[in-house]
Every structure is written in C-alpha cells, then in structure tokens.
Amino acid sequence: MNSELEIPKELVGMESRLEKLKFLMCTGSNDVRTIGIWGMGGLGKTTLARVVYDLMSHEFDGSSFLADVRERCDKEGSVISLQKQLLSDLLMLADNSIRNVYDGVNMIGSRLRHKKVLLLIDDVADVEQLRGLFGKRDWFGLGSMIIITTRDEHLLKLHRVEEVYKLEALNFDEAFRLFCLKAFDTYKPLEEYLELAKCFVKYASGLPLAVDVLVSFLFGRPVDQWRSTQERLKRDPENKILGILQISFDGLKEAEKNIFLDVACFYKWENRDYVSKILDSCGFDPIIGISVLIEKSLLTVRENDRLWMHDLLQEMGQQIVRRQSPDEPGRRSRLWEEADVSHVLSQNTVSE
Template identity: 65%
Template sequence: MTSVGNQNVSHWTYDVFLSFRGADTRKNFISHLYAALNGKGIYVFKDDEELEKGESISPRLLKAIEASRIAIIVFSKNYASSTWCLDELVHILDCKNKNAQRMVYPIFYDVEPTVVRNQTGNFQEAFAKHVEVFKKSIEKVQKWREALKEVANISGWELKEYRNESKFIWDIINAISSQIRVKPKILKKLVGIDSRLEELRFLMDKGPSADVRMIGICGMGGLGKTTLARVIYDLISHEFEGSSFLANVREKSEREGGVISFQRQLVSQLLKLTDNRIWNEDDGINILGSRLQHKKVLLVIDDVIDSKQLEYLAGKHGWYGSGSRIIITSRDEGLLKTNRVDEVYKPNGLNYNEALQLFNMKAFKTNQPLEERVQLSERFVNYASGIPLAIEVLGSFLNVRSVDQWRSILERLQTDPPNKIMSILQISFDRLQDSEKKIFLDVACFFKGKNRDYVTKILEGCGFFPVIGIEVLIERSLLTVDDDNTLGMHDLLQELGQLIITRQSPEEPGKRSRLWKEKEVRQVLIENTVSALLNGKLVDACYFIFPNYISDEFSTSLHYCFIYLLFAYNF
C-alpha cells in the first residue's frame, strides 16, 4: 500500500476515491456517478457503510484515500454535518499536499461553492454544533473550516449550471477519464508516434464534428498500424459514450463463431447489454444497427482482411450516433475503399533519425551507439527501411552480439531474398536455443493472448524451461507481456511461427508438429493421419471441438492426458 509520505508514487490501487454524505446522495446521485465511472473502466473506491458511527474514520478508509490517484468530493447540503466526511476531507488534502501527482475535484451537488467556502446556510448550522461539541479541541474545527475553504477554491462542477443530471455526470466522467487514460510514459517509448497521431487526428476531425466518420489505417505488416490505433483509442476513448477495441479480427474470425463473439463484445461494451441474444451474424447486425443510432461511440476494428468482417462489425455510417468515430486497420487499401471509409491514412515508416533512435534504444539501451559500431548501426538502419518491427527485433537481437557477429549478420541479410522484414525475423528465430524456439512456436500457434502464468505451467510440463525462455523472447522483442500479464506477439511474428510449422509438411497437416486450425484438426482425427511428431502434443484447437470436456479449469495433467488419449488411441 502506498504511504502518504511517498513523493514518487508510480502506482495507484484506485483511480478514484469518492467522498460523500451518504444520507444525502448515496441512493441517487452517487449510485449513478459510480455506475458511470465503473462503466468507463475507472476503478473507484466507494465506502458502502450505511451508518456513520461518529468516530474517527477507519484505517481502511485512510489507506484507500492514500492509494487513490484522484479524490472526488461531493458536497451536498448536509455534508458538513458529518464529522466523518470532514475528517476524510482533511486527510485527502494532506495527501494532496504531500504528493503533487494526486488530484482533487469538488462537485457541488445542490449547494453553492460560496456556501462551502464561507460556511454559510446549512454549513453554518452544522459548524455551530461542531463548535459546541468540540469545545476542548477547537483546532479540529478550524482544520475543517480551512479544508472546506481550500477545496471550494478548486475548479470543479456545480449542478445548477446544468440542465439535467445526466449531462452533469457525463462531463465529470469525461474529465476524469482524460486524466487517467493518458499514458505519457508509454508515449515516450514510442518513437515517431507524435507526428502520426497528429496526422490521424486531423483526418478524424475533418468536417462537422457531428458527422460519423470511418477512418482506415493501411500499410504493410510491421509498420505500427495496431500500435497507432491502440494509442489513439487510449487517448480519446473518454470523449465517447461507449468504446470498444476489436483486436486481431483476422486471426479470431477464422475460428468458428469468431465474428459472433466480436458482435457480442460490441453489444456488451457499447450498449451495456447481455450478449446472449446474438446467435448468428444477422442477430448482431440487427441489434447493432438499430440500437447504436443515438450513441456517440468509438470503435476500432483491428486487422481486417475481408468485406464480410466489415459488414458484420462496422456496418454503415447510419448505424452510429452523431460524432461517432470508427477506425479500421488493414493491409488492404482496396478493401477499405470498397467499404467506403471516409479517409485512408497510410503512415510512413520511421524516418532515418527516428529509425536510428529506435535501433540505438534496442541495440545499446541508449540513444548513442558505441563508437566502433556507428557505421554498422547506420547500415542496419538503412536495411530495415524504417519498419518499426524490423528495427526493434533487429536491435534487440544484436544487443548481445560481438562486432564480428554484427558484420556476419549484415552479410547474411544482404544476400537474403527481398522480403527484408521476414529475413530479419527469421534470423532472430534461427539464433534461438531449441527450447526457446519451441516456446516461440507454441505461442504463435496456441498461446498468443493467454495468461503468462497459465502458459508457463503448461510449458513446464514439456520441459521447455519457460520461465527463462519467455524472458529471453521478451528481451529479443519476439514476445510482449502487458499489464494484465497476457502474452502478446506481433502478427508478422505469429505468421512466421505458423509458416515454419506449415513448411514441415505443406500438404499433410498430420505430419506437422503442431495443429491449431479446427478444420485441420478435424481432418487429422477423422483420417487417422497423426504422425509421431504430433502424437501426444497439445493441440489448442481441441477447445473448439470438445468445449464441454476441456476448459481452463482442468488441471494441466488432466489436460495433457486427454489430448494424449485423443491421439494415442485414435479417438
């Protein structure tokens, strides 16, 4: 737990701490505000104790205040009558004054700021009683007065300035979201992102603000389309009534029910409805097309490869409420234009200086290369042609290599086929240890998007030493792990891994070491063409075929036994 005196808080347990007078607002305004904050993914601490005992606030509440990035103080008519609330207020300000990163926002609900600031009206009556009760500790009362005056001078929201409470709450949510969604530390690590964000935002904001606009982001793999879409989503999603990011559409749509699962995600995230009413694609189209028309939403559809995906997921401009923005990433510009997006943004690769900066960060963990490698660095950067993924993987790979190895690798790259990025990725794969190669291939085929601990337990059963193996792959920029401990892998790296497996036997899936496509698994099981390579091997696609028998709740040993029996006994 973060202590009050910590001046360098880098992590908050809660996004928001709500301070309020329960008797006044708990069952109306606070319940609506809490639901709206929660609906935006904002983690809120709200004290649910109905009875205030008149005693000092509990250590639990003190710690919650200290661990919250933002404090929202809801002033109502009877707020000052609660010594509990006043003690909370003093502690909130103590924390704010000791840590500049902490923010405090007042909400004046059915009470004017001047009443709070000068303690008039109901506040005056409440303090008259406090003075009487706390005669022997009048300094406590004075602290309450000073705290009220300080907070009342902070810019916040006043209900009387709004025509309705829903608009009042929406503006609060919008402002709070903007404070917690921006991730400056992440942006600093993304070389060249600022200019591309500016260009994309210009296209998104063209024309009247009430227009519905569909924007395509198009370019080759490895150029950073998904990263750009993800960053813009994180930065502006708070400006919309609903938002959703559909990731890896190409990959997931190939699975049975993949499109339906995406439609259910949209219904849940954009409409806040249960998803059990969608049983086929037409159900999804009917619900989305009829229910989104009055909502301003932000939708990102990542990695689209065919028109059907856009038909089922993006629909038409008329699906959405005014001011909505739909962003679609694809490698196929013709697909985007055929589906009548308003603009197609084609981000350029990194320029020379940006590319060199990224390469140096990965190869030397600094912006300055070692002197004897300056010219070699420049040649590698020129070879990578400004493609961020290629530069990142190449730099990470070279970080632990000698100068002679740098020269050898450069010579090999220059004699490889013209697909530069795949040549770079292949070299990084080839130089892995055998166990690291196996982990890479398993993630590419089965475990992308899975929890790291879950994957580690499974791979330990294979003798792959996954703890160190996964760490090596992360260091080489071949894997990523997000804040939720989920394993990620760039689409091109996944394509490389799956291509390596397919090459083992292009025509006969049963002779490959891994199967992940449902159709091929069915074919192998029906035709009884399982090879020694595949026998007893984990095949993730069995989740599709036998969903009632295999689940994440199964123990690892039972999971393996089941898969082994399928193949060993020709199920």
Template identity: 40%
Template sequence: MASSSSSKRKRKYDVVLSFRGIDVRKTFLSHLNLALNQNGLFTYIDNKEMRKGQQIWLELMKVIEESHIAIIIFSKNYASSWWCLEEVAKIMECMKQKDLIVLPVFYKVEPREVRKWRGSYGRALAKHEFEFGKDSYKVKRWKEALTNAGNLSGWHVKDEVEAKLIKEIVNEISMQLDRRPLHVAKHLVGIHPQVIKLNSMLKLESRDDIRMIGLWGPGGIGKTTLSLELYNNNYRQFEGSCFLADVRKASEEPKGLVALQEVLLSEILLGQKLVVSSSHRGINLMQDRLCRKEVLLVLDDVNDKEQLDALVGEPGWFGEGSRIIITTRNKYLLTSHGIDEDHIYEVKPLEYYDALELLNKHAFQRNNKNIIRKDLVNMALHYANGLPLALKVLGCSLCCRREREWESTLHNLAKFPNKIINDALKWSYDGLEDHEKEIFLDIACFFEGQSKEYIMRVLDSWDFDPTIVVQVLVEKSLIIEEREIIRMRNLIQLMAMNIIRQECPNDPGRRTRLWLFDDFRNVLSRHLVRFAGVDIDFSLII
C-alpha cells in the same frame, strides 16, 4: 486536449476529494469516502486543514496531478476558503492539461451560484477581492475556475436520499475509471505528426455528420500504435468509446463476431451487459442502442468484409458526430465499404532519423556502454527499412551486444529472418489465393524493380491475365507500384524468399525457384544433364 503521453504517467490515486471540511466532513463526505473505499477505490482526502503550509500545499498539488478523478463538493462555505479556491483552480488546470476527470457535487447550493458567483459564492469572492484586489491574478483565476467547474455535468444535492445518490456517484466513477487511456508502446517515435494529420481527417470539430476513416499498411508498420494514440487523444470527447483490438484474431475464436459485438455494446453503453445470441441479433441491438449516441469506435486489424458488416455496417447505426477508425492490411476492404480515397491514410515507414531514434531507444539503453560502428547501425536500419516492429525487435535483440555479435546477427538475418517479424508479415501472404501466391513469389524472386509493363508481358505469356492479381497484391501491401515500377519492401521480399527456401532447406534443387547464382551453379554442378543424347557435366563448364 491532453496528449496520451501525459495520461500514461503513473496515477497514484483513483479519486481526490476537494471540499470545505466544516460543511461536509462528518456527513456527506464521510459516507461518500466509505462507499468509494468499499468498492476498492483508492481516495485522497486532505486531513491537514488546521496546519496549512507550503509543504502541504505542494503535496496536495502533486496528489491532484496523480489522480484519475477529482470530485469537487461545492458546499455553502466552499468559496470562503482561498485554499479551496486554489484547489479548484489546480483541478481545472489538470482537467485541461493532464486528462483529469472532474465531477462536481453541488451540495445544497445551486450550480448557478457557483458558475455566476452568486449567493454565498458572490459574498466570499467579494471578501477575497477586498483582500487581494479586484483585478488580482488570483481572484480572476478563481472566478474562471468556478465558472468552468459550475458548467460541468454533476450532481445537485437538495433533499435527496444521500445513500442513493452516493451509490450513483460511485457507479459513475467506476464506469469512468473503466474508460482509462489504453496502453501504448513505450517509445512513440514519429507518431505525433501523423496523429495531427488524422485528427484533421476526422474533422472532430464537426458534430453533424458520421465519419469513417481507414488506416492501411503492411504488418508491423505501426497501424495499431497509431490508432491507439489517436483513440487516447480523443475518446473523452465522445459519449461512448470502444477499441476492438485484433479483430482478425478475435473473429477466429468460438463466439467470433458475436463476442466482439457484446464487447462493443458493453463498452459504449458503459457496463450494460447485453447477451447477443447471433451476429444478426447483435446488428439489431447496435442499430437500436447506438443510433443516438456519439461514439468513437476503433476496429483494429480487420481482414474480412463480414467483420465490417457485423460491426460497422452502416453509418446510420451510430449517432451524429460519431467517428469510426478501421485499420487493415487490405485497402480494398475500405474502398468496398464505401470509404473514399480522401479518408484512407496509408501508414508509411519511418524516415531515417525517426528510424534511427527508435532503434537507439531499444538497442542503446542507459546501462549499455558498448560502442557500435556507424556502418553496423546503418546495416540494421537498412534491414528494418523503416518498419517500427522490425526496429523494435532488432533493437531489443542487439541491446548490450558487442560489435562482433552485431555483425553475426545482421549477417545471419539475410538467410534466417527473425521469426517475430517474419510471422507478422507472412500473414498477408497466407491470406492469398494459390495463384496469387505463385505470382507474388515470382515477383519477389525475379521481377522486383522491373517495370509493370514488362512483368505483365511475361506473366501474360503464360496464358494468364495478371492484372487483377497485381492490383490485389498492391491493395494487400505486399508490393508497391511506383511510377510504373513494381517494388517490394525488403523485409517482405526476404519473407517471400524464405518461403521458397523452406520448401527444402538443404537442397536448392528441390525448390520451385532459384534466383541466387551460387544456388543455381551448385544445383547444375551436382547433376549430369542429358542433352541431345550427350551427357554434359556442368561442373566442368561453370
């Protein structure tokens, strides 16, 4: 399986054409190349057959590596050229290692002649065996490549109308190019081991079932990046695939779920444009059109059960072998949709050395010659707390800064959280009910690190049963329960405290909660408190 990192390299050509010139150059090939160019596709044709050499050979090998698609036109005399056989061997190698799409055209030869070395292919290989030796590495490599290429799905040209066939080939290429790997973050740190775990959870080798898995964690933890990498690693194994990004936000648009259903159907059905009049109609279309298709579907950032019901309501909507991946901040959405604990993956913060590597990649680029003290770097790591979004944003903001500027930035972040990071985390808070918000803020300001039993006892004294609220906060990744202790990630706690601070930025006395000693003292020192008929000036005793 090619990794998405290999497929993200720069591709120079849309299509490279491999052929034996004397057979097809002035007929089928010229018509196909013209049709590809007229459709805006950038092709490469080797026009140097009469002057083969090492430099030209290296150039062609590089072209194959830099192309999205290779079309091999297997004609009668193709195998008589050892140059062509080297091409097909290189193409099949790139298909395996570099995610190259290979489409064969069997031009007036039978596919079995190619894959079983019969007819003109058998005669040509016999000559090569005589020249290079029957057991030579070259000949064995060529035979293997012909067998593998001959087994691929392609086109068999006999007496068909070539214009119609060429149009079909161009359409297929255009649809294949639409299924390119998706863009992923520039620096992927700590991702590969997680992809391996998730591939194991997906059980891709089993094609007789339909499997749903969930990726769960707070905002900025890397769920989207991880699901993109998982998608890019696997989408070519499926008949159809679709990555629905930011489902939460897209659902809020005017057409909402209907627009998402249209995108899903169009991408999986490779360009078919189906008009969806309502989400109920969309469900019917999905059930009818996708029930026999093996699909890979990713729903990113789901936040509501209605979204799941409209987009992946039942496993039976999709064909056997299908895999559905759902990312969310709310674990309960996954369990309530029938996904069991064994198929829910909690995305954790990066470990120290991975976090350090990611910070370094953003904060210390090649042209950055500033030397920064280790304690400042550790302060930045402590602030980010392994959250990839925070490491990226903080690293970019500190890039090319001097030590004094690092000190100032890190000092100010305690009172003034970075807006990008804070907004990414605050969305989870905004989705809470009012009473859930109050308890969340109480835990952030007063109870973080306390035992669950103690917190429950205090909250219960307010004549309110907090059991379900605490569970909801855990499921929405806002608090963590560790051995009966309630914890909160420091960036989420800072976000909560900033919410209180914004109630009245310049007057702590008008805020709903005080937790810092200095704020408490300043509020009391500025007011006379009347107690039992006596005016007491707290500024004299604090």
C-alpha cells in the same frame, strides 16, 4: 484532444502521424466520420490507433476499442463476442440475448442512433466482420467517429470508408532514433557501433516490428557479433524483414526453438501455464524458454496470461516447419493444418 495525456516517449514519429490523421478526421462529412488506417503488418497501425483512442475518447459520449478483430473472428468463428463487447462498452449493456450475428446487428443498429461514439475496430481482415460491427453510418449518432485499422485497403473501399490514411513506414531518422533508444537507451550510439547501427536500420526498412526484433537480438552483444549478423543479412538481401526475424530464431537454443515452433503452430492464444505443462512433458524447460522468447520480442503475454506472437513471426515459424519437407507433410516435425493431417493419415506417409 486530452491535453493531460502525452504520447509515450518510446514511440517515435507519432506526432507527425497524429497530425495527418487528425487532419483527415476533420475533413469529410460531419455527421458520422469513418477513417481507415491502412498498412502492412508490424507497421504501427494498432499503436497509432491506441494513441488516438486514448487522446480522444473523452470527447465522446462513449467509446469502444475492439482489438484483434481478425484473430478473434478466426478463433471464435463469428463477430458475436465483439458485438457484445461493443454494446457493453457503449451502453453498459451486459446483454446475453444475442444468439447470432443478426441479433447483434439489429441491436447495435437500433440502440446507438442518438449517441456520439468513438469506435475503434482494430485489424479487420474481412468486410463481413466490418458489416457485423458497423453496417451503416446511421447506426451511430451525429458526431460519431469510426476508425478502422486493416492491412487491406480494398476492404475499406468496399465498405465505403470515407478517408484512408496510408500509414507510412518510419523514415531513416525516425527508425534510427528508435533503434538507438532500444539498443543503447540513448539517441546516440557508441562510436564503434555507429556504422553497424545505420546498416541495421536500413535493413529494417522503417518497419517498427523489425527494429524491435532486431534490437532484442543484438542487445548487449559485442561488436564482432553485430558484424557477423550484418554479414548474414548482406547474404540474403532479397527478404530483409523475414531475414531479420529469422536471425532471432537462429540465435535460440534448441529447446527455445522447439518452444517457438510449437507456439507458432499450435499454442498462440493459449494460457501460459497450460502450454508450460504440455511443453514440460516434452522436456523443453518451458519456464526459462518462454521467458527467453519474451525477452527477445518473439513472444508476448497478453490478457489472461495468454501467449501471443506477431503474425509475421508466426508465419516465419510455420514456414520453417514447412521447409523441413516442402512436398511431403509426413516428414515435417509438426502438423497443424487439417489438410496435411488428413493427407498423412490417409496416405500413411508419416516417417521418423
């Protein structure tokens, strides 16, 4: 491990998780090791993978972190651009001769056999994606390490990944520390907030994403608003996580809600300026609106100034729109799925 690098302070419970992962990395065969990090959305798989990658990449001849595999494949329709990134990261090969997935498979499968690499394949949803990036263990040299993060354990089994690390949720103490650090900038809350803070931590069920979103909503609010938020969560104990996410949405102004729903339905991964121009023409005041959503952890700006939101948040946004009219898409405020659009056009069911 790179002793000069440290685990970022804002990450809690990382050391013990790293230890467990390191243990699994040492077991198994010692030619090419394969490890899956598995857990639900928002649990911290990518965060853990980044830490491991930063700490370990110097131990290999080359390393590559392939991020957002699921989303990139959905958007681009194949793994070709990821194959190109892999080759460029590991061989400095800016090769554009890959015309299809098979070209990529052949090239990766033949050129890296003698190289000890660290390959991180983040957020894989389909075994085909995996096969295009890492078909067989002998594609890579002795001592290579392939780490895959996914929400789907079955996929790891299907691809014969040797070790699976089931990432645990944060325990109460860890989640409490994370909550306090984010809400009060210290590990100890003010006395009047203490019981409420404990209650919210329980609701977040150890999911770091839920802690993030909840704290962004509560931050700086007076204690009586914390109390009324808690009352709301008590009324809907069934669906804690979605309840937490929805509280943040409900606390938005009308224009901000519209921007959130538009991004959830249409503009994830689109350029911020481009989206701002469109939303501006709808009268939503996007410059302020987008900044508010970012502050509330409902929206993030990723590379190349593109707007991104977590899947669970996107799912919540789309659910909100579907619930406007569960059975008849023509009465919803937004249509983004082909089947719904074609239903509305063919049946002429659109209404005001």
